[in-house]
Amino acid sequence: MTRLIALGLALTCTLTLNASDWPQFRGPAGTGVADDQKPPVKFGPKENLVWKVAVPPGASSPIVVGDKILLTAFEGGKLFTICYARGDGKELWRADARAAKIEPFHPTEGSPAASTPVSDGKTVVTYFGSCGLIAYDLDGKEQWRLDLPSAVTNYEFGTGTSPILADGLVLLARDLSKDSAVYALDLATGSQKWKTDRKQKTAYSTPVVWTEGGKKVLVVPGATSLTGYELHSGKEVWAVNKMSAVACTTPVLYKDTLLYSGWAPGGEDYKMPSFDEVLKMAGDDKVGHLTREGAAKTPFGNFFDNNDPNKDGKITREEWAENMKGLAGGENRAVAIKPGGKGEVAWTYSKNLPYVPSPIVYRDRFYLLKDGPLMTCLDAKTGKPIYAAERVKAGTRFYASPVAANGHIYIASLDGTVAVVAAGEDAPDVVYSVKFAEGVRATPAIVDNTLYIRSDKFLYAFADKK
Template identity: 30%
Template sequence: RPRRGGRRGGFGGRGAAPTEPYEFHVLALDRKTGKQVWRTKVKEETPHEAGHQDATQASCSPITDGKHIYAYFGSRGLYCLDMNGKVKWEKDFGDMQTRNGFGEGSSPALHGDTLVVNWDHEGQSFIVAMDKKTGKQLWKQDRDEPTSWSTPLIVESGGKPVVIVSATNYVRAYDLKSGELLWKCSGMTGNTIPSPVVGNGLIYLLSGFRGAALLAVRYDGAKGDLNGTDRIAFSYDRDTPYVPSPLLYDDTLYFFKENRGILTCIDAKAGKVHYGPQRLDGVSMVYASPVGASGRVYIAGRDGTTLVLKRGPRFDVLATNTLDDGFDASPAIVGDELFLRGRSHLYCIAR
């Protein structure tokens, strides 16, 4: 948040940078009551870029191993906090120079004792792995990529953990332990934002800026350049998302067309379309990724409307709910509770 009413700046990311310091905080709320348990200010700094007009200077998602919280603010740093809000270590990666000043959004990935941050921008891009306990660098690999916003995905492949990163030039897979490049494939559009999802022995890679791309890749034990090989199980070249990630729910894959309330549902094993492109009544624009639980799919729109669909090959709307707010962040599901982060409030929806 801006500390003293500094200029936000930015129209679609092309405006002037802020002129006053921002404060960067990590907050803990009581899950039952919503009351603040603690708040820790980890940084105060004037951002060097305006960022996108629809985003904030804190667009990255925190992650946890249940013992510590890893809060990532991109150019403002990575912070490890204990469950009482005390900072244990921090890491500064420099200042990211994003395409058109669109801002930052990729989040860290965590597997075992290893944290991974991908840093694709208009300078020298890289991917780096760190010890989660100390922040010590384990390895770092330069990348030939322009700005991307996709969050890395860590999977088991060939009996070892592998980091998969979707980006404009190539999707690449790295050995988590050594950083060795294991395989790559091209096929994404520019401005890659959606994060990969995995299941059914496949990893699903999507992007949708000025084009459309979906690849389903047989990743286990893969090596080398996968283009033109039988490692590509199927592809799809229409109606894919620009910002939202897809939802893989059992053997069904859901995704939006660009950032619009138009949904496609396909068989995740064969690539056959079940339905779509299906226009969603009441949801015109979407940034949040769809989520699923208990046989239902939840879609949160930018205008405050959330649709509940029945999971499966037929389009069936079970409920439509509207709040006086707007949703750009993806919903989070914990047990029987659905958390929605709006522009003005955080909501907990429960039975």
């Protein structure tokens, strides 16, 4: 009977969502691809702008469900789920998460409103690391909630993962400094179906559901690992180790294969400096510990508080060594996992991998976007490079993941540059770029030939004007 009910809920989800909806982080199935859509190639504050509306701060990506757009925000010390009209951007409702405590987060790099909502077309589920999961109907009425302790992540960076839906289940991978676990809840009631504890520490990735051999597997990236769990029981079925020490990216599916790419500082291609080297850069070598003033002279200045666990205003040799343990034991690489339930690796690639932006598979090619920016394009089937580490004129650093449609890949930078790259070429040809006055850290959405971009201050809708 339980399986029949689950099947009924899955069919309801399928029938409720419109084919063109963008219902979760990176759209349908988390692919980032809307190849039946024709969003504008040229756009900006004065070109092909349908509407623009101010939005509160937050790093979550917009989702589109029917005639509504939903995102999360953090304003005035409160966390909100906010709904806008797709036609004109008018705010329809906002719901206060009523978080008793806001999780620790990096003030410029992180956000307590970083997780993207997910919807089946009737219900929208929001996750906040500060307080847990909350379900609303599309009119903003709360349906249920799962209260969870305020999240504490390594270096107090903040939450990054987003919930997903499959077969009537809400699925959440919550890897923290301690008490990491994967949760499966009934979408209709919020009741817990299963919970699987994990040994892995902090991760920021959103999982994906992969059907291999007729069985559905929840694939969860973690620190130094990639793990598959049986969807309806939470039982671990396979694991791939020797992955990156920090997991920020989301896996993607290519035919019957699963592709994943992870990178973290401290790997073979990016050695962290020793404590003595950092002290010398800071001019603190005679003091013997890293001061806030000295750290400002190094690349780590913006992360001083995150690396000062006891908040005494100095980072000692012992604290530095303990912090570096979080980057140890990982191996930076992209992998293709064969179907068959064994976690067998088909191919590996280990150069110029992205840190935060998830890779994208588009028209049989696997694209990787690294800060710089550099773009690498691999044959998705074989892993062989078509081009590698090619310079792209499109900003510098990236938190938003690429999305693709109609032969183009859209990339958005923290400096506000949004660029359009021609897909299928032998080099990353930028056919158009525009720089917004404010940064873009949220992944864009593509629905009904319209490109939705959330910047640090506004939500934009762009479409070719007829």
